[in-house]
Amino acid sequence: MSIKSRKKDHIKICLNENVKFQKSNGFEKYELKHNALVNFNFDDINLETEFLGLKLSFPIIISSITGGCDEAVKINKNLATVAQKIGIAMSCGSQKAMIKDGRLTHSYQIRDIAPDILYVGNIGLDYLKYRVNFDKIRLAVREIEADGIFVHLNLAQELAQKEGERDFVNSVENLSDFIKFIDLPVLVKEVGFGISGKIALKLERCGVKTIDIAGAGGISWTKVEKFRQEDNALAERFSEWGIPSAESLVECQSTVRLPLIASGGIYDGISACKAIALGADLVGIAGPLLIEANKSSEAVEKYLENYIIELKTAMMLVGVKNLKELKNNRQAIKLI
Ligand SMILES: Cc1cc2nc3c(=O)[nH]c(=O)nc-3n(C[C@H](O)[C@H](O)[C@H](O)COP(=O)(O)O)c2cc1C
Numbered sequence: 001m002s003i004k005s006r007k008k009d010h011i012k013i014c015l016n017e018n019v020k021f022q023k024s025n026g027f028e029k030y031e032l033k034h035n036a037l038v039n040f041n042f043d044d045i046n047l048e049t050e051f052l053g054l055k056l057s058f059p060i061i062i063s064s065i066t067g068g069c070d071e072a073v074k075i076n077k078n079l080a081t082v083a084q085k086i087g088i089a090m091s092c093g094s095q096k097a098m099i100k101d102g103r104l105t106h107s108y109q110i111r112d113i114a115p116d117i118l119y120v121g122n123i124g125l126d127y128l129k130y131r132v133n134f135d136k137i138r139l140a141v142r143e144i145e146a147d148g149i150f151v152h153l154n155l156a157q158e159l160a161q162k163e164g165e166r167d168f169v170n171s172v173e174n175l176s177d178f179i180k181f182i183d184l185p186v187l188v189k190e191v192g193f194g195i196s197g198k199i200a201l202k203l204e205r206c207g208v209k210t211i212d213i214a215g216a217g218g219i220s221w222t223k224v225e226k227f228r229q230e231d232n233a234l235a236e237r238f239s240e241w242g243i244p245s246a247e248s249l250v251e252c253q254s255t256v257r258l259p260l261i262a263s264g265g266i267y268d269g270i271s272a273c274k275a276i277a278l279g280a281d282l283v284g285i286a287g288p289l290l291i292e293a294n295k296s297s298e299a300v301e302k303y304l305e306n307y308i309i310e311l312k313t314a315m316m317l318v319g320v321k322n323l324k325e326l327k328n329n330r331q332a333i334k335l336i
Contacts (some may be wrong), residue, residue: 001163003097004104006228007069013227014219014290021192021239025217025265026246027274031336035319045312046322051259051282052148052185052209054118057087058308059276059323063214063263063286064122064150064189065293067108068097078297079289080110080117082304089118089282091150095140096127111145120187121146125153126165128174134181141184148185148209151175156193156242160225160235172202179207189284190214191221192264194243197255204256211258212284213249216242217265219287246278253279253328269310273318276326277333 013019047058062079066072076092083090090110098105110119121141127133128151141149158164179186187210188195188203194215195203203211220242226235243251245264252260262275263284272283285307292299315321318332326332 003100004069007066007093007097008071009228010224011066011069011071011075011290013224014287015294017227019219019223019227020287021216021218021220021223021242021265023216023240023244025215025271026244027266027271029246029335030274030278030333032270032273032277032314032318032333033331034317038316038319040321042312042316044321045315047308047312049281049323051089052118054089054147055087056089056118056282059272059282060304060307061089061091061118061120061261061282061284062289063212063284064091064093064152065286065290066093067095068093068104069107072107075290075293076107076110077113078293078300080114081297082300083117084114085301086304087117088304089120090114091120092122092144092146094122094124094152095137095144096123098143099136099140105143108144119144119146121149123149123151125151125171125175126158126168128171128178129167131177134178137178138182141182148187149182150187150189150212151178152189152191153195154191154193154221156238157191157221157225160222160238162229162231172206175208176206185209187212189261190264192216192219193221193241194245194248194264195252196243196248197251200252200256200258204258208258210261211252211256212261212263213245213252214284215245215248215264216240217245218263218267246274249275249278249280269307269312270314272307272311273314273326274333276323277318277329279328281327
């Protein structure tokens, strides 16, 4: 099967099937502490932040979703329109498709509508296996004018795919070499199975700039693969595999000093507030934004507007007026 039709399948399945984990992202185990009296105006709550040297109006990144098929053009356009309008960051789906077929490059290119945003490219760890690919990746990142690149770790998804990668020998060395080679920030993300503290430490030692923990609780990519294959018993068996997002975030936060992105089922502003209180710098969202972006940019904007109002409301209710006061604030959150 071509990468282009796999990309198409992924979008179709995520839009039409129940691919969400049954288990939760783990944030229900935490409660934000109610603060009955504050001394500031709701309108003065400031969500501005800086990430990889660029200013964001809100601590949100649109997680890697797509690129490499016709459907991706509209989706990326709608996402980029809103990212530019409200001032948030955005990533694209794996660029392997455009590297293999240059005619697909345009489906990742959003700079004409989003010249100012923090835009991050994407490639799988398995693609770093051969040094000849390093130059191809560098060119692909330049072609979409991205500010950095996510390397995604998706071992569980690969193993659930019949045609998936099995050989991960020297993966840490390959990542290290790639980071030395490419003159851009390298960020590492999971795709919804989470990153443990131990792995985060290895990544930090490799020189990655940021980790997106992308834990379990949102889209389950083993479940997505289950819908793609007829003989799907293995994918089905592993459909609930993964470290819940809250657990992964807390482990990574206590192990490394790198900026962290929390994602994986963080679909509302209260969960976002909890994630930042637990140490995240940004939150990432994929699943719900795919659904809205498939409709229109207005739908994306509406979803994010509600999300941001919820986040601000939660911040006021814990008594903090900016992200510096909220981040890693263990007075504001407790384990229940
Ligand atoms: C249609 C679709 C395609 C995706 N493709 C990629 C990809 O190419 N590379 C990647 O790193 N993550 C990819 N993801 C995973 C997301 O970036 C995210 O890590 C995952 O869906 C969990 O986050 P969520 O619960 O907010 O959806 C994709 C997600 C969706 C919905």
